[in-house]
Amino acid sequence: xxxxxxxxxxxxxxxxxxxxxxxxxxxxxxxxxxxxxxxxxxxxxxxxxxxxxxxxxxxxxxxxxxxxxxxxxxxxxxxxxxxxxxxxxxxxxxxxxxxxxxxxxxxxxxxxxxxxxxxxxxxxxxxxxxxxxxxxxxxxxxxxxxxxxxxxxxxxxxxxxxxxxxxxxxxxxxxxxxxxxxxxxxxxxxxxxxxxxxxxxxxxxxxxxxxxxxxxxxxxxxxxxxxxxxxxxxxxxxxxxxxxxxxxxxxxxxxxxxxxxxxxxxxxxxxxxxxxxxxxxxxxxxxxxxxxxxxxxxxxxxxxxxxxxxxxxxxxxxxxxxxxxxxxxxxxxxxxxxxxxxxxxxxxxxxxxxxxxxxxxxxxxxxxxxxxxxxxxxxxxxxxxxxxxxxxxx
Amino acid sequence: xxxxxxxxxxxxxxxxxxxxxxxxxxxxxxxxxxxxxxxxxxxxxxxxxxxxxxxxxxxxxxxxxxxxxxxxxxxxxxxxxxxxxxxxxxxx
Numbered sequence: 001x002x003x004x005x006x007x008x009x010x011x012x013x014x015x016x017x018x019x020x021x022x023x024x025x026x027x028x029x030x031x032x033x034x035x036x037x038x039x040x041x042x043x044x045x046x047x048x049x050x051x052x053x054x055x056x057x058x059x060x061x062x063x064x065x066x067x068x069x070x071x072x073x074x075x076x077x078x079x080x081x082x083x084x085x086x087x088x089x090x091x092x093x094x095x096x097x098x099x100x101x102x103x104x105x106x107x108x109x110x111x112x113x114x115x116x117x118x119x120x121x122x123x124x125x126x127x128x129x130x131x132x133x134x135x136x137x138x139x140x141x142x143x144x145x146x147x148x149x150x151x152x153x154x155x156x157x158x159x160x161x162x163x164x165x166x167x168x169x170x171x172x173x174x175x176x177x178x179x180x181x182x183x184x185x186x187x188x189x190x191x192x193x194x195x196x197x198x199x200x201x202x203x204x205x206x207x208x209x210x211x212x213x214x215x216x217x218x219x220x221x222x223x224x225x226x227x228x229x230x231x232x233x234x235x236x237x238x239x240x241x242x243x244x245x246x247x248x249x250x251x252x253x254x255x256x257x258x259x260x261x262x263x264x265x266x267x268x269x270x271x272x273x274x275x276x277x278x279x280x281x282x283x284x285x286x287x288x289x290x291x292x293x294x295x296x297x298x299x300x301x302x303x304x305x306x307x308x309x310x311x312x313x314x315x316x317x318x319x320x321x322x323x324x325x326x327x328x329x330x331x332x333x334x335x336x337x338x339x340x341x342x343x344x345x346x347x348x349x350x351x352x353x354x355x356x357x358x359x360x361x362x363x364x365x366x367x368x369x370x371x372x373x374x375x376x377x378x379x380x381x382x383x384x385x386x387x388x389x390x391x392x393x394x
Numbered sequence: 395x396x397x398x399x400x401x402x403x404x405x406x407x408x409x410x411x412x413x414x415x416x417x418x419x420x421x422x423x424x425x426x427x428x429x430x431x432x433x434x435x436x437x438x439x440x441x442x443x444x445x446x447x448x449x450x451x452x453x454x455x456x457x458x459x460x461x462x463x464x465x466x467x468x469x470x471x472x473x474x475x476x477x478x479x480x481x482x483x484x485x486x
Contacts, residue, residue, distance in 0.1 A: 053440075055403075055481040056440040056452075057440065059439075072436060077444035109445060110443075
């Protein structure tokens with residue numbers, strides 16, 4: 001049973017400790033600095049926060065003493081020659097009458113370290129970091145040094161090996177227009193899943209790209225978007241361009257994967273070889289950002305539905321968590337203890353987590369809610385936190 | 395030797411630079427930043443990206459002139475000059 005919860009917030013890292021039968025937040029850490037992801041490495045207890053400095057560039061911060069002291073980790077950088085083809089997204093200055101005739105190449109710079117995933121106990125020190133623009137970085141020494149996964153960076157779907165020459169094919173990776181507030185339009189890797197049975201079996205998901213799988217420790221990658229649908233494209237079943245907001249797998253049944261996608265909730269019971277849309281829009285289960293999967297039962301998952309697309313608020317002013325126990329065949333709306341009037345909370349992709357029977361989520365309105373009975377009832381851990389970007393039990 | 399002035403925000407990360415006159419050898423902006431990085435390891439990572447270019451919201455000026463070469467930082471900082479390191483301020 002986890003005894004603490006880590007929040008990544010707009011104003012720093014918050015650690016909430018279990019205190020007898022209740023929960024008590026500590027003083028904020030990384031005070032005033034946006035933290036887009038915070039998590040604890042379960043193998044050695046190291047705490048990690050991904051700092052999203054507006055001016056000074058993204059940094060990882062690491063604590064090996066439970067959060068008392070922190071150190072910068074400055075080594076996560078794109079290597080010399082890491083280029084990518086810039087996509088033209090519908091930004092305010094985009095001119096559809098005069099699209100660029102030639103691909104535009106750009107040297108990669110880390111804009112955001114969006115997600116961290118920890119390797120298995122067979123690979124101590126292995127950590128993955130998903131970044132914008134679209135890099136998967138790997139460390140094998142607990143974060144001291146990092147390397148870009150080149151097979152994914154140089155994948156044919158991105159135009160081939162731009163390290164060694166010009167692009168030979170088209171870039172099929174889209175961008176992340178949702179982060180337009182930050183002026184970042186590049187594709188971002190927000191989800192990395194390591195198969196507990198085999199650490200060389202990996203998945204990654206990126207916005208307006210989709211899901212990719214590797215069975216050889218990241219040496220090669222295959223697209224896994226079959227069954228996904230995107231309603232915003234002329235061909236909803238096209239191979240590329242899907243928009244998972246977050247993807248998670250069941251640790252005890254790793255072939256069971258879930259994604260909250262821009263265009264619905266999708267479930268796979270065959271290791272992402274095929275996906276099935278399990279949304280029930282008439283019950284409000286459709287759009288949202290996060291998804292959490294039970295540790296043992298791959299058919300049980302939770303989402304926090306919201307209104308799409310342009311509003312992006314709680315549905316009808318009432319906040320609820322939806323749970324399925326049967327692979328998305330049916331959903332229960334869990335509202336007990338959650339506000340049902342005047343709620344405008346949005347729960348972002350990394351801001352819902354599950355640990356045993358406990359669930360916790362935080363919203364961009366600064367509210368944090370906890371359930372210790374699988375979502376049946378909820379208690380509020382605080383209403384005045386900064387906007388919450390991530391919630392992880394630790 | 396040129397003098398370095400910087401936004402107080404950076405002292406939070408590099409307290410060893412606070413409350414002292416920072417003087418480094420004259421040269422290009424890149425050379426000056428390297429010299430500051432010797433005094434405060436990691437400093438460059440806050441000012442420059444992995445290409446060595448000035449980060450988007452960081453401004454460096456030599457005396458009263460903003461640097462022109464933000465990519466390779468070849469602008470010269472003369473003997474007796476002052477280099478200022480600022481950041482843009484954004485919303486809440």
